[in-house]
Amino acid sequence: DADVTQTPRNRITKTGKRIMLECSQTKGHDRMYWYRQDPGLGLRLIYYSFDVKDINKGEISDGYSVSRQAQAKFSLSLESAIPNQTALYFCATSDLGDRGYEQYFGPGTRLTVT
């Protein structure tokens, strides 16, 4: 089984709808992250959490919210989806290891807002 899972893997929704993307991990890491990826722009950080009680905004948090339900679960919500939130979304986890705070990525969720 994958260490970092994301659900759903693909989602098509309409403008104005509220949706939630979920991330679960079995790596036992405290740190979790949500990124979005757009063509030509690389990965941009939306929110991150260094432990269950610590939630921080990233560089592009407007229009998004998160919930850290447990060490293993970190959810991303779009309160009112808009077309420019169409992107590939990745969840990641990290902890201090031999390769610093290496991040381990989930498989991604492809979101389309029409």
Added chain:
Amino acid sequence: QKEVEQNSGPLSVPEGAIASLNCTYSDRGSQSFFWYRQYSGKSPELIMFIYSNGDKEDGRFTAQLNKASQYVSLLIRDSQPSDSATYLCAVVSWGKLQFGAGTQVVVTP
């Protein structure tokens, strides 16, 4: 100015040749640097981590770091078609990873 800059490519490399990828960063306090490989539609996977000035080799990959010049590079020796992917440079800045936009590498037979 972006915090992490890479040439977008595509970088076309003949099979068996060396691919050379460059990355510059703006935060002089950055201490850790990563190279991720990402196949189209897939998640990034770590291929190199470096934190000391100089070269670090792992198989066909060599990472080079020059903190004074704020420059990190990746060399791929004996390039194979399976190396065709986008390579993301990432820099730890204020406890978070800052990613470059990535360089697309295309290895031609």
